[in-house]
Amino acid sequence: MYRVLKSISILYKFALFFPLFCKAATESNTILNETSVFSSAQLQAFKVFDDERPTEITGRSFLCVPFFRVFNVELQAGIHLSADEVVAVSGDHHALGAWSIAKSLPLRAQNKQRSKWYLRQWICASRRVYYRYLIYSLSAAGERVLRRWEAQQVPRMLQTYEIHRSPGVDTFGEAYPRSVGGGHWLERGWLLHEYVIELKFIWQQHLQMSLPGQSQGQVGLDKLRLKLKPLSLLDNTRIEVSRYGYNRSSFRTQSRQGIRYIDGSIVIFRLSQPLDVANAFRLSIFERDRTQFPLGEVYIYPEQLRGSRGILQLPIQRQVSQQVIGQLILPYLVVHPMPNAQAINLCASFQRYWPNNWPTLDVGSRGLGASFHQSSTSLVENTIESYLAVVKAKGDMVQLDVQLTRDYVPIIWRGFGFYTTSLAATEPIVDRFDLRYVLIRQLSYAELKASRVFILNHWTLQEYTHLNVRNVSVLERIFPRLSEVYDALPRSLGMIVEIKWPQLMASGVLESTQAHNKNTYVDRIIEITARSGCGRPLIFSSFDADICTMMRLKQTAFPVMFMTTGRTDIWDAYMDVRTQSFLQAINFAESAEILGTAPHVQNFQHNPELVDLGLDLLQVVFLWGSDLRNVQLLEQFRAFDVTGLIYDHIERVGPAEWKRAPFFQAPQLLEVFGGQCVAIGNSTTVLGAKPTKPTIWPKMR
16 A cells, blocks of 8 residues: 555656656647746756657657756876866766766865765756866866776766765775776877877987086086976976886876986977967076086977977087086977867777787788788788788788878888889880889879889889779779778788887988878878777787877877887887887887887797786787798797787698687777777767667666
8 A cells, every 4th residue: 555655746746846857749849837946057058958859759758857966076196187177977978968078067175175066967867977077277268178088998987876876985996896897998089189209219319518628527427317497487288207217108298307318218308388389498407416407408399399290409508608508309209180080989998908818819911911021821911801811811900001202192012112114115125214203192092003013022123003093803903002902801810000100210311201290191091090990909000109298199099009120130220229129128018108019020930928018017919020920930929918919821730620700890899999980079979889768767666
């Protein structure tokens, strides 16, 4: 009897307030009349709820019953907010901003320390809601700049039955620590309304100083401190610094004393500024134990930071007399946001998503392997036909090389150029003087497809023009466009997209020349991938550390990996110290907050246990090199649980005999990576995911 009376009472109360919750199927577009006691903001929230009602449902809707949700979050002890930073919440519901930074809801501070924040918000009680917390700051123009956000693979959930529970207190950055896809995970935001300048001490020597009456050793140039300061009176530049050391290479706020520096160590200053700001800076150089009066000063002016990258040659001056006492050679990088950066959202991040319980993956290098300069394979390298052969060999991923033509068309090709001739296709080549070497960047895509192609292999010229004509099958054609590769390969075949960029060698000679704007170069590849390549296991990689940095700062949907030669007797060393050893490579991966590294296998042949240096930091470690064409060596590194092996001739020494199927053929994994399309702004739904069903209103007891 008691239950019957209670049910009647509940139904009576619900009938009284029913017009507040749902919209009748009439011509009226309002929920309540002007005499309603609810505010206009609450009425707008109700309208948003009602707009989610399926169009096929007529009459009154029970799919959205709003109630007050209290969001309580507490910052951990190590997180300190600046005066302009605010904690906010965003989610998949329109009332929470639909994963948008601009529409996220700011919380209110509960204490003077600004460590506890809360918000009361109307939200649906009859559907599951996902949400995340974030920290943003406001620029002078009032635009939101994302600083940190919770990037767990599975966001926080608000279930329908939690309407009856106390909301509790969330810990910022930590969600479902005992669940798969949860734990403590914070990431930096991508660039939206600001740009980044990196001043890089990445060579063996940058400073040359000489003081009157003192030798270089007496000055103590092996024990210095560097401190960077903007010359503007406005506090509109955020300065962070990274000094590389194992497990302590992350960027942090510059201290008052500056940062320690010796020749050969890696120190990078990262400056973040609004897009309309261009400050000048002063770099002060101190002896380590004397921080009151600098040995010298260097002034950096905005007009000197031209383009996307360059090398500064700056005089070192005394503080008072302005006497020149030396020279600083300093490479720099300027990173701008993508043109469509506003489309990227907080739905998910794949920057460091690669579970460590996945098996060692088999990756086909350029398909079945090198065919131009090494032992020949049955198929030509970097063709769609060669990539599809990896699927038949039960390979998990394929590695390919991408670079841009003069008109910024991403194409697949290993080298920076090839030999060609102005002679007609019917005229034979008499000798090598009839040929000239042309770079990919010097040709438009139309000129590239109209060129005769020759490859020098062991002092013998071989012509491949027959694979560069338009009537050849797309699968066999050389120079395929990146978009064609994305369209032709199945989404169950993972991809490592290596971005080609010439490096400065340790000898001081450039590997090749490059005239493209580096920001536009990277933006174009991301745009093509967002449009045609999302929704698959895909990793961007490069031998250029700055490319990896730019890929990381510009987007959050695709992970990035740093490829290095390290110490080998095959490849000449680069000038960049970050590329010269596996240890410095993983320090860079930690500093840049990227997925991991791909070093050459020769770095581990005498000490395979070194791979644990990267794996212990939860980074991926892919190995590559021609030595990996050995079955016994492949099995040895599989026993050390490396993330992946990139090698030639996967059809001969690969897993076809013992592997049942490629790893990424699992539908659940394809559904996970389908979130890339939503995160990059290319789609509003996950490709391959089952349609969500409306949750059932809980029974009242």
